[in-house]
Structures are given as structure tokens and as C-alpha cells.
Amino acid sequence: MQPWTSMPVPQLPGQGPPLRLHDTAARQVRLTAPGPTARMYVCGITPYDATHLGHAATYLAFDLVHRYWRDAGHNVHYVQNVTDVDDPLLERALRDQDDWVVLGMRETALFREDMESLRVLPPRDFVGAVEAVSEIVEVVGKLLAWGAAYRVDDPEHPDIYFDHQAAAHFGSESGYDEETMARLSAERGGDPERPGKRHPLDALMWRTAREGEPSWDSELGPGRPGWHVECCAIGLNRLGTGFDVQGGGSDLIFPHHEFSAAHAEALTGEYPMARHYVHTGMISLNGEKMSKSKGNLVFVSRLRADQVDPMALRLALLSGHYRTDRPWTTGMLDEAMVRLGRWRQAVARPAGAAAQDAVSRLRTHLADDLDTPGALAAVDRWATETLDGCGRDVDAPTLLRAAVDALLGIAVDYP
Numbered sequence: 001m002q003p004w005t006s007m008p009v010p011q012l013p014g015q016g017p018p019l020r021l022h023d024t025a026a027r028q029v030r031l032t033a034p035g036p037t038a039r040m041y042v043c044g045i046t047p048y049d050a051t052h053l054g055h056a057a058t059y060l061a062f063d064l065v066h067r068y069w070r071d072a073g074h075n076v077h078y079v080q081n082v083t084d085v086d087d088p089l090l091e092r093a094l095r096d097q098d099d100w101v102v103l104g105m106r107e108t109a110l111f112r113e114d115m116e117s118l119r120v121l122p123p124r125d126f127v128g129a130v131e132a133v134s135e136i137v138e139v140v141g142k143l144l145a146w147g148a149a150y151r152v153d154d155p156e157h158p159d160i161y162f163d164h165q166a167a168a169h170f171g172s173e174s175g176y177d178e179e180t181m182a183r184l185s186a187e188r189g190g191d192p193e194r195p196g197k198r199h200p201l202d203a204l205m206w207r208t209a210r211e212g213e214p215s216w217d218s219e220l221g222p223g224r225p226g227w228h229v230e231c232c233a234i235g236l237n238r239l240g241t242g243f244d245v246q247g248g249g250s251d252l253i254f255p256h257h258e259f260s261a262a263h264a265e266a267l268t269g270e271y272p273m274a275r276h277y278v279h280t281g282m283i284s285l286n287g288e289k290m291s292k293s294k295g296n297l298v299f300v301s302r303l304r305a306d307q308v309d310p311m312a313l314r315l316a317l318l319s320g321h322y323r324t325d326r327p328w329t330t331g332m333l334d335e336a337m338v339r340l341g342r343w344r345q346a347v348a349r350p351a352g353a354a355a356q357d358a359v360s361r362l363r364t365h366l367a368d369d370l371d372t373p374g375a376l377a378a379v380d381r382w383a384t385e386t387l388d389g390c391g392r393d394v395d396a397p398t399l400l401r402a403a404v405d406a407l408l409g410i411a412v413d414y415p
């Protein structure tokens with residue numbers, strides 16, 4: 001698929017410390033250590049509804065990773081999928097008597113616009129599940145041939161499942177016990193009750209064709225891909241194994257990322273698929289996780305239509321730490337507008353407070369597991385000192401303008 005349009009990123013003098021990120025598998029904050037090309041896969045949307053603020057917050061967190069690595073001199077190979085064929089999309093299309101392909105295309109187009117307006121740097125590869133069907137078939141075919149996958153004992157629908165015991169490290173990504181896994185599998189798209197499986201946890205890889213559902217002819221017989229194998233195939237085929245970051249919201253820790261990793265281990269014989277598993281906290285509204293299925297949504301596109309400044313929205317979503325579950329309130333947007341106003345005033349001054357220190361503090365906070373509250377406070381401090389007239393550094397306004405653009409993605413004069 002065509003990703004959205006990129007935007008220029010200013011080059012800053014100097015460098016910050018290496019980036020440290022929380023790794024779910026290690027349950028601690030660890031250094032990232034990418035090679036010249038940093039490799040990141042972030043799970044993309046299921047396009048059956050518009051981008052809400054929870055999605056936006058998640059993609060903004062990984063945009064900061066992208067930007068920090070670039071600032072550190074790395075090329076970033078960023079891959080993102082679009083789950084453009086899956087149960088929730090098909091169910092929504094059926095409910096609204098919509099064509100599932102058109103629904104997916106429409107919501108993906110809106111997502112692109114939303115990402116562009118928030119100044120999220122696009123992935124290098126933006127890949128739909130539909131485009132990747134042949135890649136997925138190849139992965140499933142191999143695992144089936146090797147006995148890591150099997151056909152369920154159901155003559156009418158001999159769907160293919162992954163035997164989770166085929167991956168020696170199954171469970172190491174989430175660290176969850178079996179009871180938690182069973183509960184989450186049932187809640188998040190799994191089917192522990194399905195008869196004929198070797199084990200209730202085993203996850204679907206290939207769903208044989210059903211009446212009224214889309215399907216693709218393949219060596220596996222007509223059918224459509226399961227969800228976890230989609231991200232495994234798209235990620236491995238573009239990044240290879242042992243890539244730097246696998247990312248998504250904390251609702252993907254299990255079963256999605258556990259199974260993608262397990263498929264990859266069974267396929268490549270190598271472990272781990274990703275060196276860091278990075279998960280964002282959930283944005284809530286009225287006390288509940290913002291989710292398409294609950295319908296308690298604030299859409300990015302709606303706020304754009306209401307003339308909300310996208311830079312204020314970006315700042316508001318970055319004002320909390322990415323790993324914290326946090327509520328969305330309109331007060332956050334008001335605060336962000338005030339903050340942005342002060343930044344705009346300060347960078348418009350002919351001189352300001354010493355910029356080097358401010359930029360170095362900004363980088364140090366971001367390097368510390370994306371401490372955005374600390375990073376925003378560092379810019380606030382510089383803006384206050386500058387507006388109080390304490391600075392004589394004539395290069396400072398230009399440098400700060402470039403730094404908040406390059407590192408935080410906030411262009412003060414945008415749009």
C-alpha cells in the first residue's frame with residue numbers, strides 16, 4: 001500500500017545518549033542497540049472505523065522512537081501492517097451493508113490523513129494483509145509441513161492451527177501464566193472452546209472458506225489468513241528475524257505478539273523475533289478503554305474537522321508517559337494549547353536562554369524510555385527563561401524550533 005507523505009526532519013548538531021526502552025519480555029527498561037539500520041515493526045490498524053485517540057497515542061509513541069533513532073544517525077526501516085481482512089472488519093461491513101474492501105480502503109485513507117496531520121513519519125513499508133496473502137500462505141505451508149501447525153479435526157472446516165508447543169520460548173514475551181493466557185485468548189479473538197484443537201490456546205493460522213466470506217485460492221485450499229501469522233510474515237519478510245522493536249498497544253501483548261513471536265521462532269529456528277517488545281498504555285474515555293467495540297471514541301478526524309490544532313493534539317497525547325494507561329480529557333487539549341502558545345512565542349524571540357542545555361535535557365529525557373513529561377518540561381523551562389528575557393543566545397530560538405520538530409514532531413508554525 002502507499003504510505004502517507006513524509007515530511008522533512010531537521011538535522012540537529014550533536015547527539016543524545018543511546019535510547020533505552022521498556023521491553024515487555026525482559027520486564028525492564030533496556031538499552032536498544034540497533035545497527036546502522038534500525039528495524040521496527042509496529043502493528044497497524046484494523047480499518048473498520050476511524051482512527052481514535054488511543055490509536056493516535058500509540059503511533060505517536062513509536063514515532064518518537066523513529067525520530068530518536070534518526071537523530072542518533074540510524075536509518076530506520078519501519079514496517080507497519082494494515083489488517084484489511086479479519087473478523088471485525090467483515091462483521092462491520094455486514095452490519096452496515098457495506099463492501100468490506102471499500103470499507104477498509106476508506107478507513108485506511110482516513111488513517112493516512114490523520115497520521116499526516118499529526119506529523120507521524122510514515123513507515124517505509126505499509127502492507128495490507130490482502131497484499132500479503134501469498135507470503136502468509138508460504139509461512140503456514142511450511143509450518144504445516146513441519147508439524148508445527150495442524151488441521152483441526154473438523155471435516156467441514158479443516159482450519160489450520162498453530163501448535164503453541166512448537167516454539168520452545170512460547171510464553172516468554174508476555175510472561176503470563178496459563179490461566180491468564182486462557183482468559184485473554186478468549187477475550188481477544190481466540191477460540192479456546194473450539195473442538196478438535198490439540199490445545200485450547202492454539203491459534204488460528206488459516207481459516208478455510210466459509211459461505212459469504214472472502215477467501216483466496218492457495219496450496220492450503222481456499223481460505224483467509226489468521227491474524228498473528230499476518231504480522232509474523234509481513235515483519236520477517238521485510239526485516240528478517242532479531243529486529244530491534246516489535247510494537248503495539250498493551251492489548252496486543254497476548255495473544256497477538258506472543259503468537260507472532262512463536263510462529264517466527266518455529267519458522268526460523270531463531271529466538272527472539274524482536275529484541276524489544278514495546279507496549280503502550282491504553283487511552284480511556286469515561287473510565288473505559290477507548291475501543292471500537294465499545295464505541296466510546298474520540299476520532300482524530302472529528303477533531304480535525306472541528307479545527308483543533310493538530311500540534312496541540314499531538315502535544316496533549318504526548319503529555320502523559322506512553323506506558324501509563326491514561327484517560328483522555330478535553331482539559332489536556334486546553335493545556336496543550338497554552339503550552340504550544342508559549343513555545344511559539346519563545347521561538348519567535350530574537351534571542352533566548354542557552355539552547356545546548358535545553359536540547360541535551362530534551363534528548364536525555366526521551367532516551368530514558370521516552371519520558372515525554374520530562375521532555376516537555378525541559379522545553380517549558382527554556383520557554384519560560386526565554387520569555388522572562390534571561391537569554392542572550394541568538395541561535396537558541398532557531399535551534400529549539402528545530403529540536404522540537406526533529407525529536408517531538410512538533411512544528412511550531414504548522415499547519
Ligand code: 5CA
Nearest residue numbers: 043044045046054055058083248249282283290
Ligand atoms: N490490526 C491489529 C494489529 S495487527 C489491531 O490491533 N488493530 S487496532 O485497530 O485494533 O489497533 C491499532 C493499534 O492501536 C494497536 O497497536 C492497538 O494496541 C492500539 N490501540 C487500540 N486501542 C487503543 C487505546 N485505547 N489506547 C492506546 N492504544 C490503542
Ligand code: ZN
Nearest residue numbers: 043044231256
Ligand atoms: Zn499485528
